[in-house]
Amino acid sequence: MQYFFTVLTCVLAVSFTSSVDADLNLYVDGNGPDGNGSKARPFQSIQEARDTIRIMRRDGKLKPEDKVTVHIEPGVYSLRMSLMFDKNDSGTKENPVVYRATKPGSVRIQGGLSLGADTFQPVTDAAILKRLPEAARRKVLACDLSTVIKEPFAEFKNSYRGVPVGPWLYVNQRPMTLARWPNADAADEGWASFTKVIDKGLPDPKAKDPAKQKSHPGAFVFDDPRPARWKLDQGVWLLGYWTHDWSDEVIRIADYDPQQKIIKLAAPHSYGIMGGTWGAKARRFFALNVLEELDSPGEWYLDRVNKQLYLYPQGKLDYAEIVLATLTQPLMQVRGTKHIRFENLNFEYGHSEGVSLKNAEGVELAGCVVANLASGGISVSGTQNTIRSCDLYHLGTRGISLSGGDRKQLQRAENRALNNHIHDYGLFQRTYAPGIYAHGCGQIVQNNCIHDAPHNAVLYGGNENLFERNEIYRVVMETGDSGAFYTGRDWTSQGNILRHNFIHNLGGGDAEHVNTMGVYLDDCDSGDTIEGNVFYRTGRAIMIGGGRDNPILNNLVIDCPIGLHVDSRGMTWKQWNDPKSAGWNLEEKAEAMNYKRPPWSTEYPHLAKIMAHSPREPLYNPIRRNVFVDCSKEVCHMDGNVKKLLDKFEIEHNLAVNTTGAEKGIAMTKDLKGFTNLSGSESKPIPLGMTVDINGRLTLQQDPRLLKAKASFQAIPFDEIGLYRDEYRKELPKRDPHSY
Structure with missing residues (x-):
């Protein structure tokens, strides 16, 4: 009853004020006594301000178009359940309801x-x-x-x-x-390894033991006697890349035989233990939850x-x-709300995700910090929502997730992730937990900086998504057969544009196979435009894994072992277009979109006719006006089938450059059509490459006259890539030049 009368008192006080001034200003201060929401007597909680606005609207004291601002004073606002907003908390496009910290970074909304x-x-x-x-x-x-x-x-x-x-x-x-053991900062980079398996744990139809006829826990030989120190009955778990360098899982130790040095696991792994992979033979793990360590x-x-x-x-x-983060719900949930903005708030410490927007429209988070969470940072579904100039870090899984729009009708969602700094994520889920995930139709991802993560920076699918002017570095740091930008196994992922991004200094992978990619269009994925990007030390800069309709235009590739990879896996892999093979039902996915009818048939005419036009072949991949600088292994890797199809490829005005004329360690294109080779010398090197300025930032050397004359190359707006200053981001993060 006391809470009801407090809110009622506030409603009466505010209604009196609002008759003079249409703007409603409410105040919250968690450090003082409970008040009526005025500046002199603020509320103690954000929920009280929210509920006051609801009551005033219900009673006609506040019109939908009236301006409403909730001013939140510095302090820690602890939650025992999610801070919830719904359709009753909506504003208008002209006058969104604003929840604003009076001092940026001082309002801590936490679930711990x-x-x-x-x-x-x-x-x-x-x-x-x-x-x-x-x-x-x-x-x-x-x-x-x-x-x-x-x-x-x-x-x-x-x-x-x-x-x-x-x-x-x-x-x-x-x-x-x-x-844990080994420690994360150990000389072996925090991993133990093994090469001998006793039982892969994969189903064996011929096995006499019925338990082994289906997936079962595996076992392996581990030569180090370290596990003998651990009290296994208290529970010790191993986080491992058990078969593939793109699939991590945590499995408990069931038993350890110190004489045979055999570790037996307590649960099966879906791919088995060393069930068959390419890359490094040794498999990696570390032990966790070990008091003895x-x-x-x-x-x-x-x-x-x-x-x-x-x-x-x-x-x-x-x-x-x-x-101690304990809340297992999102810190804030916004459900069906329209036109509400949250400014300069910190969402920290929870054992779930930070902010969840669902079926939202016109909702904005600006200048917020979302950090120290066991799951993801911000998830967005709906239309015209914006995540702007936020910092996201120390996240157990992904950074920002964008979804929405109608793929079947190609109606755009127009959700935006702009000028966000996302780093140190994927701490718990090490793979397929990207800095930004975009799916649906018409998501916009611009001027973000994403770095320091074990796997992808951007994972995407769907249609008509734009990825522009983003800087990405130090990702794919402990995984292989993966890329900074990744999409895969879908003909219908059409209309996506990756333009003017700077991707550099990637890690991970297997040096022998060069299985880290800047942009990875995996398993016949089709319909992406890769244009005007800068790749620097990324492994394979661009990889087309058997797909079609992927224009590769005006990209600048520098110091990458392999510049461009194009293969024909659709022509050689038996699971191609097979609904019985996980994810390979390519035509079935297209049928679900009515791809032979408008709007799909008019927007994507090659896709509409794909089954009648050599669908296994990687056609319609124009490669034009790209410049490849100092590629150490291959400028352009093409398998045998692709080489036989070169007369069907549009390859023209590309340039392969050896900046200093080095006789060894720099690949050129020889007689590949559509390429010109250009060599400098030690005394007169060709001015193409990267340098570090006095602020520790990489800068690009691109001679526009040279590139225009040799490859019709259009200068890339390099200075417009990455984070920028605005009303929410006053300063840009400092760089350590040695971190590259």
């Missing part, structure tokens, strides 16, 4: 439990001390959670992919590392039964911000 430094004390339990490494025993601290968390902690599953069961610990706005600053461990939290701090905790 703050822990005081004084709650962490030296470990005194003799049994625990015995399990800890001797060097760490005086450094590890314990926090008794039993007095503040009454409900039991859930247990880890035998296997999982992605987000582990909560909670998770954060100190000073950084996620701590669940005690709590030996490094920044590591922690939770005794879930006794509710004891153990931490090896990175320094003194006296003034540390310590949060």
Whole structure:
């Protein structure tokens, strides 16, 4: 009743004010006594302001077109459930409802439990001390959670992919590392490996044991005796790339035989253990949730039964911000809302995603921080929503997800991700958890900076999506057969444009196979335009994996082992267009879009006639006006079938450059049609390449007269790529030139 009268008092007070001034301003301050929403007596919670607006509209005190602003004072706003907005919270296109921090970065909306430094004390339990490494025993601290968390902690599953069961610990706005071996900063880059398998765990129809006739837990030989130290009955899990370098999974150890040095897993892996892959022979894993390995600053461990939290701090905790993220719902959910804007708010500390927009229209997040979350940052579905100038980092899975529009009718969603800085994501789900995921029809992704992640930067599908002026670097850092931009296995992924992006300094992959790509159009994917991009040290810059209708135009490729790859896998792979093979039902996907009828048949005429025109062949891939600089292995890799089809390819005005005339280590194109070779010398090098300026930023050398004369090349607007300053992003992030 007290809450009702508080809101009613506010409604009466505000209704009096709004009769004089149509603008409604409400104030929130979580640090003061509860008030009526005025500047002198602000609300304590954002929810009170939201509910006041709802009541005023219901009672006719506030018109839909009236301007409404909620001013939120600095403070921590803790949540026990999602902050919810629905259709009743909508504004208008001309006057959206605005929720704004009075000081950018000072409003912390969090879904976790703050822990005081004084709650962490030296470990005194003799049994625990015995399990800890001797060097760490005086450094590890314990926090008794039993007095503040009454409900039991859930247990880890035998296997999982992605987000582990909560909670998770954060100190000073950084996620701590669940005690593991090898350590993440170890000389071996934090991985153990094996090469010998006892049981792949794949179904064997001929096996006498019925359990082995279906998928079952595998087993392998691990020569290092380290597992003998671990208390396996307490639960030890292994995060591994068990067969493919693009498929990670966490599986519990069921048993360890110290004599035979055999680890047996507790659950099957879908691809088996070393079930067959290309790339490095050795398979990788690291162990986690191991109290015996709590030996490094920044590591922690939770005794879930006794509710004891153990931490090896990175320094003194006296003034540390310590949060145990517990909320398993999104911090904020916006459902069916129109025209509402959130400015300069921080959404941090949760064991789910940060912000979820569903069936929204005209909703904007601007200048917000979305960080320290076990799942994704922001998911968007609906139309004309915008994520602008936000910082997203320390995320367990993806950064931003955009979906919406009507693919069948080719109606655009016009959702936008603009000028966002996305980094250090994919911490839990290491593959297919991109910086930006775009699907549906008509998503727009411009001027974002995406870096430092194990796998993709941009994962996309659908139609008419635009990816423009984005900078991407240090992604694909621990995976292989993957790309910074990735899409695959779909004829209907048509009309997408990748233009004027800067992709550089990628990692991961297998150097022998060069299986890291800048743009990867996998498994017959078709309909993408790759135009005016800059690729620098990306592995294979551009890869067309058997698809069609992929124009490769006016790109600049620098210091990449392989500049362009085109293959004919549709002509040679037996699963081509086979509905029984996972994902390969290419024609069936097209039929679902009515691809032989308008608007598809008019927008994509080659697709409409594909089954009557050599559908297995990688046709209609024009390669024009591209410049390849100092490619060390191959300028253009084409398999035997593609070479036989070259008379059907449009290849013209391309340039292969050896900047210094080096006799070894630089590939040229020899007699490939549509290419001109150009060599400089040590004394007079050709001015094409990358340099680092005094601010640590890569700058592009592109001689427009040379390129125009030799390849009809149009200069790329390099200075317009990446983040820019605006009213929300006042400064650009600093760069360490050595990080490239």
